[in-house]
Amino acid sequence: MKLLSRVFAFYINSSIHVAFAVLALFAITVLEFSIAVHKVVYGFVFFASLTGYNFVKYAKIAGLHHRSLTKSLRLIQLFSALCFVVLVYFALQLSLKVLLLTAGFGLATLLYAIPVVRSKNLRNFSGVKIFIVAFVWAGVTVILPFVASNSEITFNAYLTFFQRILIVVALILPFEIRDIPYDALNLKTLPQLVGVKKTKLIGFMLLGLGLGFELFKTNFEISHTLSFIVFCVLLGGLIAISKPHQNRYFASFWVEGLPILWLLLFIIFKNN
DSSP states (O other): OHHHHHHHHHHHHTTHHHHHHHHHHHHHHHHHTTOOOOHHHHHHHHHHHHHHHHHHHHHHHHHHSGGGOOHHHHHHHHHHHHHHHHHHHHHTTSOHHHHHHHHHHHHHHHHHHSOOBTTBOGGGSTTTHHHHHHHHHHIIIIIHHHHHTTOOOOHHHHHHHHHHHHHHHHHHHHHHHHTTTTSOGGGOOHHHHHOHHHHHHHHHHHHHHHHHHHTTOSSOOHHHHHHHHHHHHHHHHHHHTOOSSOOTTIIIIIITTHHHHHHHHHHHHHTO
């Protein structure tokens, strides 16, 4: 059991789970719009998400404690370095426009962790954090599939882009609630500004708006809508029971894993 526990902890802490979540949202867009995307792009998205998240999470820690890193963190560093090598391998097979687009999102990720103004990174600017993450996720999982497949970005695609931003912000809220005891007050996260109850209400409103976007889409995809409704109901339930002191893996596994479940439901509904 100890071995399984350590493997699971590594799976979560090394950002493999979150990379699968990003990849699932990417695949949902591909399925919804019937886009033909080369498998190399899937590999690139997965490893870019993994290395990007690990950089954001551990860059500062590694810089402060370079000589006294725990074994687990050293292992994550080594794993991330190997994943970066694989990322470069996939990147070399992509077109220039795909690389330029992802470089833009990558820059936002770097500025999220690296100080840019008065020793502050973007994460330290009040209220900005949640929207940066949502914008990057939406760009990578909605816009990138169209660019990578040389497909026209349609009105429905733009609707999905803004819908995805709303959904990702809602996905982040359980993490924001979880981090209340640890976040510095100057971050001014949503729960710090309006409290937990109002944060949850905002989450429900975001999910409602996201569902409302489905009504304005042409070429209605019933399997996508049904799976999306289930996803929103489940996410709404998890937001409702979120609290500052929660189970260790409540947000990092169950909430983070919802996009993966959404993809599985979409595939099941689409094939029946």
